[in-house]
Amino acid sequence: MLTHLPLCLQRWDTRVESEWVSYGICLARWTWADSWLWAVCTGTDMKQRPPASPETHLDMLRHLYQGCQVVQGNLELTYLPANASLSFLQDIQEVQGYVLIAHNRVRQVPLQRLRIVRGTQLFEDSYALAVLDNGDPLDNASPSMGSAPAGLRELQLRSLTEILKGGVLIQRNPQLCYQDTILWKDIFHKNNQLARTLVDTNRSRALTRTVCAVGCARCKGPLPTDCCHEQCAAGCTGPKHSDCLACLHFNHSGICELHCPALVTYNTDTFESVPNPEGRYTFGASCVTACPYNYLSTDVGSCTLVCPLNNQEVTAEDGTQRCEKCSKPCARVCYGLGMEHLREARAVTSANIQEFAGCKKIFGSLAFLPESFDGDPASNTAPLQPEQLRVFDTLEEITGYLYISAWPDSLSNLSVFQNLRVIRGRVLHDGAYSLTLQGLGISSLGLRSLRELGSGLALIHRNARLCFVHTVPWGQLFRNPHQALLHSANRPERECGKTRPSVTCSLSASTRECPWDPGSSFLGLVQTT
Structure with a gap:
């Protein structure tokens, strides 16, 4: 059974010492009954560069991704030793940018719950998923006495059923098996123009595209009645836009929509624009009642990090920040x-x-x-x-x-x-x-x-x-x-x-x-x- 759970993005409130309090940004998120708290976290942008601090690299990843379900950026997992414990990755369901798994000696990366990679940023401008150089080729030829060779052994992406933009690059992973048995065509969105695979030479996943009836973008089976709603991504459990496993565009309180509700509506009786009590801001692929802390709200209903041209930052008494159009030329900044x-x-x-x-x-x-x-x-x-x-x-x-x-x-x-x-x-x-x-x-x-x-x-x-x-x-x-x-x-x-x-x-x-x-x-x- 599907349930609807509230989400409150949180911040530290300095008025209440040693206590996390809600910032008033509550969303709804659909999930299974044995669900965990829905959370948003930032990604990284290191590409294949060695970590600035190898001593604290694993701690850095743990702090970023512990309890995280949606990565607002890239998920980059690099230079991890064979004994690294990566259980903190197990809740991740969605990545906005790309996924990079490179230069690791760890044998498993627990991303079993990852459903969708949106590809808003691409590795090398082309790839939504890149798995590179995980393991020492010499280990494959002469493993150490009494121990298995280090390096990634299988892609545990059993829930990944949608890549909206970008291709797949999997190369130079001497211990990796089964990557060539995955039907990537089924995972790529039908409008993904960069859907290419470069994969070195038992499908266990459910197919959600190539087996669908004519006219279905995604489905849960081969029958016409198994079609997902057009706003679904990654598959579904039923025909409604509340049955999606992930949203193609925006998640509005557990319902997938093409757009978030506008902040203002037009009153045809008074010929006026009036505030919409159901209006929402767009934050990544979600609709939110207010922009998260450190983001700026705009008149067009988006959460941004930089105000548009001819706008200035304004901070309200409650600490919230917004972009406001300058009434005269904006002051020099x-x-x-x-x-x-x-x-x-x-x-x-x-x-x-x-x-x-x-x-x-x-x-x-x-x-x-x-x-x-x-x-x-x-x-x-x-x-x-x-x-x-x-x-x-x-x-x-x-x-x-x-x-x-x-x-x-x-x-x-x-x-x-x-x-x-x-x-x-x-x-x-x-x-x-x-x-x-x-x-x-x-x-x-x-x-x-x-x-x-x-x-x-x-x-x-x-x-x-x-x-x-x-x-x-x-x-x-x-x-x-x-x-x-x-x-x-x-x-x-x-x-x-x-x-x-x-x-x-x-x-x-x-x-x-x-x-x-x-x-x-x-x-x-x-x-x-």
Whole structure:
């Protein structure tokens, strides 16, 4: 029997310490009676690059996907050892972008519940599913004495019955079996123009397309009465648009629709547009009553990360954010890396740092790489000088991410960002991190005003002199349950003991302050008794 379950997207409410509370974004989701909580999570964008922190790579994936059913991006599973436990993947049912399984030695990837890959992003611009280089070819020739060769052995995609866009690439997996017995034609949507397969040489899955009666896009059997509703994807259990296993376009409270209900309707009696109480915003492939935290609502009824042209961001008293059309020319805004004229810029350099002078809010990201401080003779770019970093004294908010893998030796902390309050993480480094600090010579953080990491993980590792990481109440900076601090190879806590304050910090309205570093205070993070 099918049941309808409520969904409340959640965020951390700083007004209620140590408690997850509903943000008022409740959806309905159909599922089987033995169902689990429906959840949305972000994907990653690392392609086949080795992980930035191999020591915390598995933890990163676990935090992202534990309890997740819908991946709003790409599902990339790479560089996993043979003994990796991947049970946290077992709830995933839908991937908006592509699925990449590559360079792993693990034998199984438990994606038995994955039903649909939408292909809104494609691997190498062509593939919705790519399974590459999983296992050592030498293991196949001479396995270790007494142990089976490492590497992926079978694709446990028993529920995958829909790929809306993109092809399938499966190559160089020496232990993989049965991939050539899958009838991929049945899984590709009929309008998938990129439906191609490159697969190295017992169908156990149910067919939902090639066995259908004439006129059926998807079906649960060969009879004309077995046809699924036209809004279904991946198959169905009956003929109605509430019987779909997944939605072709949008899921509206468990019913598959071509569009979400409009926010306004036309009153033919008064010739006026009036608010529609049943109106919904589009969020990915779902219809929602309000946009999730960190997303911006628009007048056309969508949830976006960037406002359209001639619109500005507006924050309401309750903290919700929306895009509002400018009544006159929009005020000048500061763009960061990845945005507008800095779209192709890799890092902050002496050539572009004055773009950020006087900025309180940067729309985009900031990245500091070795080239920032080494300069680039080829482009006649001089090295960035420490004193030039003072332009960030006024900065309070970054809408993207902050990535620092190089920093002047003369600066022992990041206090040039002492007024930075919010890193929203609407764009994430590698699709995962809103804050990355790695390979630096700093001894303390100095981010005295930081109050929020709106999305994404924090990665702080390989900073051999860095202390005071654990004095920060990271859990109170995060805004959703998939966020966490990942850290490794910083200065051991026992070596920081002589200077580390012996207090516990929390967000509070108290005026007593809790230091992040010696002789300084962290605004809003205060000592508790």
